[in-house]
Structure formats: structure tokens, C-alpha cells
Amino acid sequence: MVRKKYAFIVNPIAGSKSSTKYFDKLKAELQKRSIPFSSIKTKWAGHASELVQKLLKKGEALIVSVGGDGTFNEVASILVGTNQKMAHIPRGSGNGLARMLKIPHKIGKVVGYLESGTIKEIDVGRVNNDYFFCTCGFGFDALIAHRFDGSKKRGLKGYVRNVIKSFFSFKGVTAQFTLDGKAYKGNYFAVTIANANQYGNDAFIAPKANLQDGLLDVTIIKPFPLWYAPLMAIALFGNWIHKARFVETRKAKKVELHSISSPYFHRDGDVYPLQVPATLSVFPSGLYLQTP
Ligand SMILES: [Mg+2]
Structure with a gap:
């Protein structure tokens, strides 16, 4: 069985620009380098969370959210307290956490971030549940x-x-x-x-x-x-x-x-x-x- 290295969850309507063209470029870049991945686009609010729950059961890939802070929140919320690692490609209008951590969004730098970044354990805020x-x-x-x-x-x-x-x-x-x-x-x-x-x-x-x-x-x-x-x-x-x-x-x-x-x-x-x-x-x- 081929093990998938990255599982992308892409919000095609994050921020002011379409993420579809952007992700097509990123896909081409990954294919060029023979980096294995799977990808799926979100179709409604809450969809990203559902997709992550399915991916968690498989558990073989680094989950990557592609979207704004809302998409990141949906994906990360499911992973809090688990051993599953994730990455994030900021495509929103605010990108607070990504800016703080200097996570890049330019295609040329994203591949380097995915391939040679470091996993950090970060704190998570909780409001009620x-x-x-x-x-x-x-x-x-x-x-x-x-x-x-x-x-x-x-x-x-x-x-x-x-x-x-x-x-x-x-x-x-x-x-x-x-x-x-x-x-x-x-x-x-x-x-x-x-x-x-x-x-x-x-x-x-x-x-x-x-x-x-x-x-x-x-x-x-x-x-x-x-x-x-x-x-x-x-x-x-x-x-x-x-x-x-x-x-x-x-x-x-x-x-x-x-x-x-x-x-x-x-x-x-x-x-x-x-x-x-x-x-x-x-x-x-x-x-x-x-x-x-
Ligand atoms: Mg703190």
C-alpha cells in the first residue's frame, strides 16, 4: 500500500481570492517532486471537521488545512489532544496564527515548509466547550x-x-x-x-x-x-x-x-x-x- 504523505483539506472560498487556482499550482509543484498527497475540497461550513474525523481513523498522513482562520479552527479543533500532526497553508484575510509563526503562503516556499518544517506543540485556548x-x-x-x-x-x-x-x-x-x-x-x-x-x-x-x-x-x-x-x-x-x-x-x-x-x-x-x-x-x- 502506498502511504499518503499529505492529506490536504482545501477551502476553495477562503478570503477574498479563490483558492482553487492556487491549489492547482501547489499540486503541480508536488507532482513535479513526486511528493504523495491526497486532497479534498470543503463544500460547507463544518465540512472540514467531518473530513478530519475520517482522516484521523486512517491516521497515515500529515493533515494540511488550506484556508483561512475558520478552516484552520475546524481542522485543528478535531486534532486537539490527539497525537495527529497538522500543517496549515494560510489563504484567509486575517491569518493571525500563520503570521505569528511565519508560515508562508507563496508556492515556492510552501513546499519547503511542508518538507522540512518542525513540529511544535502549541497551546490551545478553550472557551466553554x-x-x-x-x-x-x-x-x-x-x-x-x-x-x-x-x-x-x-x-x-x-x-x-x-x-x-x-x-x-x-x-x-x-x-x-x-x-x-x-x-x-x-x-x-x-x-x-x-x-x-x-x-x-x-x-x-x-x-x-x-x-x-x-x-x-x-x-x-x-x-x-x-x-x-x-x-x-x-x-x-x-x-x-x-x-x-x-x-x-x-x-x-x-x-x-x-x-x-x-x-x-x-x-x-x-x-x-x-x-x-x-x-x-x-x-x-x-x-x-x-x-x-
Ligand atoms: Mg500563551
Whole structure:
């Protein structure tokens, strides 16, 4: 029996560009080098998870997700706590974890990443009974995730337009929560619980995040005046939001959300139906992920 080396799970509609042409090029590159693989395209939300469950029973290949953070979350969530290793080729609009780990997307570099990368055990975030790998939270970012979800325009341009429009009408979210027992209560612009250091697109919401410290990085942004908005954006993309005014950052093993006045919560950038009260924690070294 020929053992398959890679099993690709491809989301053909990740991000703003079609992944079909991209994957055709990658296939040609693999064939040229006689690298054995199988591949299957996802057809609906949740399909990637189903495919991984089938592959796990066979257990002979390195599973590779090709898509955005949503596709990665679906594939990785099934593998948490198992011995199955995976790799990821970022094709989404955010690619937070891939950017943090410097996982390439250019065809010329992807083959090298697959063939000679290193497997790392990374921490996994847990929110109630679900996993997150990048960030989750509530406040302005969750509202944006909600509005972006309903918008047909994917990609950075539509995103930026949405952010600016929403900013002027946003009044903050009132919430009560504890970080390792320390109580917080008030009105917040955003509270982000991070495993990785960024939302994606190099928007560094948790500059000190470490994927192997067994801790979550919580970034609490209090409401701030309009004049500070440009500085907040510069701090976010400049990787120094932990030093910005109106911002508090803290590492925690366990986060408990007692009440949130907004119905919107995001998990890895996607809208997530959070059950409150909620418990967030870390599954240390929960995933075997190929890194460059
Ligand atoms: Mg950590």
C-alpha cells in the first residue's frame, strides 16, 4: 500500500481570492517532486471537521488545512489532544496564527515548509466547550466580526470601511469578569483573550503572547476619546498596544465571564454564540503544528 504523505483539506472560498487556482499550482509543484498527497475540497461550513474525523481513523498522513482562520479552527479543533500532526497553508484575510509563526503562503516556499518544517506543540485556548487558536473576545472587535459576517465584501478594503463606520456609533460594552480570581466590572471598548499575538493582518492585540507559556493574554481596552483613535490604531499595528493609554494587559490561566451587555462575541475572528457565564482556559501543548 502506498502511504499518503499529505492529506490536504482545501477551502476553495477562503478570503477574498479563490483558492482553487492556487491549489492547482501547489499540486503541480508536488507532482513535479513526486511528493504523495491526497486532497479534498470543503463544500460547507463544518465540512472540514467531518473530513478530519475520517482522516484521523486512517491516521497515515500529515493533515494540511488550506484556508483561512475558520478552516484552520475546524481542522485543528478535531486534532486537539490527539497525537495527529497538522500543517496549515494560510489563504484567509486575517491569518493571525500563520503570521505569528511565519508560515508562508507563496508556492515556492510552501513546499519547503511542508518538507522540512518542525513540529511544535502549541497551546490551545478553550472557551466553554470549544477551542480557539488565535483570539476571542467581546466589544468593538466582536461587533466588527458580526458586521463583516453579514457583508459580502471580504478582504481588507471592506473591512477597513466597516471599522470606521462602526466606530462612530459604538458605545462600549458593559461587562463583569474575573482574571484568575481578580474581579473586573465596567464599560469596555474591547476585551480580547488571546492565545496568539494578533487578530491577523499584523494587528497585534497581545504583543506579549506566547504560544507555549500555558497562559492566555488578556487585553482590556477602556473607552477612549476620539482624538486617541489614531494612536490606538498605530499602537495596534506597531505592536505596542500594551503600552498605550486606556489599555491594561494581563496574563491569566483562567478567565470567567459573568455578564456581557452585548450579544456579540468572536472566536478566531468569526461570530460565536457564547453561553454566559463562560469559562476560558488553556489546553497546554494541545496541538502539534508544523512550523517553518
Ligand atoms: Mg500563551
